[in-house]
Amino acid sequence: MKVYKVSLIVIMVLGIIFIGKSDPMKNLYKNSASIITGLKIDDKNKDSTKNEGAKKKEKVEKYLICIDxxxxxxxxxKSEPVGPGSPYQKARVSSGTVGISTKKPEYILNLEASEVLKHILISKGFDVIMTRESHNVNISNLERATFANDHNANMVIRIHADGSDDTSITGASILIPSQKGKYTSSIFEASYECANLIKNKMDDGGFKVNGIFERDDLTGFNWSKVPVVLVEMGFMSNYNEDEMMSNKEYQRKMMQSIADGVEEYFQTN
Incomplete structure (x- = not known):
């Protein structure tokens, strides 16, 4: 009987020590988790770490857009070479055309629209730089291209408006560097892909787009090391189109189409 009592006391003491050093709820949780998930706890922790790494990789890379x-x-x-080492020279930069109805100079319209585009792109998460943010500057087409090059931009969007002696001509046009151009073959494909997506978005927005045209004679293209798309928004020589391009809502809608095309390009490339 004494032996029995002693044994019972020893068992009770050992039980108290064991319980004091353990966490029964924690052990129960561990065992339950193992049964429910079919994973070892260590494996589950590793899986969580992998998920965190995947989330970091999924973060959208910041892209820099240069608007010109x-x-x-x-x-x-004054003249400057149309391309690196070229003997051919063109004027450094012109002041552009003028609206037949609004009498607004093209350089003013271009900056108005570019500011709208800038804000839309920033709202989409892009970083944006601009070759100019005022009118009283003197920045040549060569300098505009090298500005984007020096800042390691991912894409250049050039904003312009058209003019013609024929006041009946309307519609936007999209210009890109030539595929067979001496200076631009390396940036043609990316420029074309982005231009085509912009055109699709403009078509969807109800804008008339006359097409995508390759050019090998533009200084701003030939000096660029960055894919570049030039959008001629429409003809300032047409009364109706001239007035529409100065309409704030029309500007916003067109710049939204351009920004949506740029966004889709970087989502798919």
Whole structure:
């Protein structure tokens, strides 16, 4: 009987020590988790770590867009080479055309629209730089291209408006560097892909787009190391289109289409 009592006391003491050093609820949780998930706890922790790593990889990379509002208040008719090492020269920059109805100079319209585009792109998460944010500047087409190059931009969007002696002509046009151009073959494909997506969005928005045209004679293209798309918003030589392009809602809608095209390009490339 004494032996029995002693044994019972020893068992009770050992039980108290064991309980004091353990966490029964924690052990129960561990065992339950193992049964429910079919994973070892260590494996579950590792899986969680992997998920965190995947989330980090899924973060959207920041892209830098350079917007070039075409022209400036005063043209600079001094010449510069149309491409690196080219013997051919063109005027550094012109002041552009003028609205037949609004009498608004193109350089003003271009900056108005570019500011709208800038804010839309920023709202989409892009970083944005602009070649100019005022009219009283003197920045040549060569300098605009090298500005984007030096800042390692991912895409250049140039904003312009058209003019013609024929006042009946209307519609936007999209210009890109030439596929067979001496200076631009390396940036043609990306420029074309982005231009095509912009055109699709403009079509969807109800804008008339006359097409995508390759150019090998534009200084701003030939000096660029960055894919570049130039959007001619419409003809300032047409009364109705001139007035529409100065309409704030029309501007916003067109710039939204351009921004949506740029966004889709970077989502798919």
């Amino acid at each position: 509002p075409g022209h400036q208040a005063k043209g600079d008719w």
